Amino acid sequence: MKIICRKSELQQGVNTVLKAVPSKTTMPILECILIDTTEGIIKLTANDMELGIETVINGDVFDKGKIALDAKLFSEIVRKLPDSEVTIETDDHYKALIRCEKAKFNISGKSGEDFAYLPDIERSNPVTISQFSMKEIIRQTIFSIADNDSNKLMTGELFEISGNQMKVTSLDGHRISIRKIELKDSYTPIKVVVPGKTLSEVSKILSGGVDDPLKIYFTDRHIVFEFDQTTVVSRLIEGEYFRISQMLSNDYETKITINKKELQDCIERASLFVKEGEKKPIVIHIGDSALELKISSAIGSMDEDIDIDKEGKDLTIGFNPKFILDALRVIDNETIDIYLVNPKAPCFIRDADESYIYLILPVNINAGAY
């Protein structure tokens, strides 16, 4: 195999597929990036068997072939090359010679034949969405997936498409995040659970441009993201997702409107009194025109008032500050509405047209103590 391409092209391609290289694996071939030029184009691939990424880079193929190169070493070499033309040549013993200006590197590769190719998936009827929207949807929901595998379904996000609406849901047993977005076209109904890891890696390599399109294909067992020169294939999580509709009530006893940044800053200050791993709640008392936030721990105590607009009853309720902060950090609106029922019922942060809904379970507090 012999190819010549720009260092910048190669680096961008390598960084893209690097997201699918597993950090730990018992199969050394998976720690490699495959360079495949058998079709006359330069295709880079990485695959951890759950998630695979393939990208095509610009450059010239002088000799067709393929080789698998250690991803870590190869990516570091590429990163440190001068910004110039790079030549990669391989011999029959899977030795690769990488040349750039006056620098010459010799590294050992593996046979490309041993590489686990991405599954061949029939692609039809893609859902089209802007890369910007996809990146936003992931950012605004990914924080509330569960981070351990005790319930596999909780480590993924539910994607539901119905008509021209896409709805994405994540939950971890303490909270639920829902984002809805209108699509340009209408589609037949789809309901799949996509691994959280796939979504965070995709989000990192999406350009995020409003005018850059992303095509998503769904099959029974896979999701495929197609954008720019890149294809991402991921397995889906199998099983029936949680039924949450009965939890999503629109009834409330108390509604407040509050400046998002003021509330966020205040809870961040209160978090100073919660040590890592501790489960100290913040206590929120909602009065007529102000919300009073209190926290008290072994380290010290804090309280602060924030002006609010209120409808309905007064209320005292406790929360894990992290769960509220996670939601506030991804909401872009200046003011938000919070809906509450009683100290034991979930609270909702949502906008008028329900483009986002954050449900957060309260923490039991001994109201008498405050």
Added chain:
Amino acid sequence: MKIICRKSELQQGVNTVLKAVPSKTTMPILECILIDTTEGIIKLTANDMELGIETVINGDVFDKGKIALDAKLFSEIVRKLPDSEVTIETDDHYKALIRCEKAKFNISGKSGEDFAYLPDIERSNPVTISQFSMKEIIRQTIFSIADNDSNKLMTGELFEISGNQMKVTSLDGHRISIRKIELKDSYTPIKVVVPGKTLSEVSKILSGGVDDPLKIYFTDRHIVFEFDQTTVVSRLIEGEYFRISQMLSNDYETKITINKKELQDCIERASLFVKEGEKKPIVIHIGDSALELKISSAIGSMDEDIDIDKEGKDLTIGFNPKFILDALRVIDNETIDIYLVNPKAPCFIRDADESYIYLILPVNINAGAY
């Protein structure tokens, strides 16, 4: 005690003295920042018994007194306060109430009387230098102190003042760094060893302005840095520093002039083939108009040519790439001169007027193998 000051003033002051708060100590009082207003000004102090920092901040004292507050908690609270006026009040039980806009914090402090004050040092005949120069000198020498305590003197830097010249030396047994600078005035000779930790912390809090003066006082056992509203007091390292004059020969057999960035980039690429903790040397062969750099390890191999101007004999010599890189990274010149004698003698990187000298010991290589 009661004080009112701006959050920004308080934060700057706290961040300054925080550099002298020990990360681990058996004396809880040392984990505190002392606020002392007994003289009618707001003075913050931290002291780890080797290094002490004191700074005065602008603000109003309404009630004189002092209190010691946990440095970590206090600094985090200050950092998260709104950018507004802060009131700190303490009671007889060393409880502190911190107020800022509508936020109120209660934390427990300790008696200021228990705090270990900075030693009272008679200050006369300061050496005056710009903060910029001091910061540069530290940056250009600090990397070659030894990082373990097996030889205490190697963890410090030798400061020598003689006439209007200040010379700073550091060494770790593999290399020596020397920086010389001309002072505006002339001074009586001084020769002390300053702890490396003191210098790195001082360097972090110096503004680094060319027109911002720094006064340095020396005594038999202490060095005092005075700048802006801040005083840093540090113990010196006692003992006789290493005699290095006989190592600093100006004789050479080979002199090369080379582009600094080209050499640095090339060695950085070569470093990819050295695994953490491994002692693989780079081999440099100096020929008539080019330097050839080679490295070969279990991972692979690399070689590269760089154009040079050469005087004297050809030479093949081995180095630990890290030691050369450390020196190259702090040299600001576009081209540098390197002086060599033979494969077993130290190499020198120095400029014409010897404002900097970097001596690096070579690594033994089996020259026949290359």
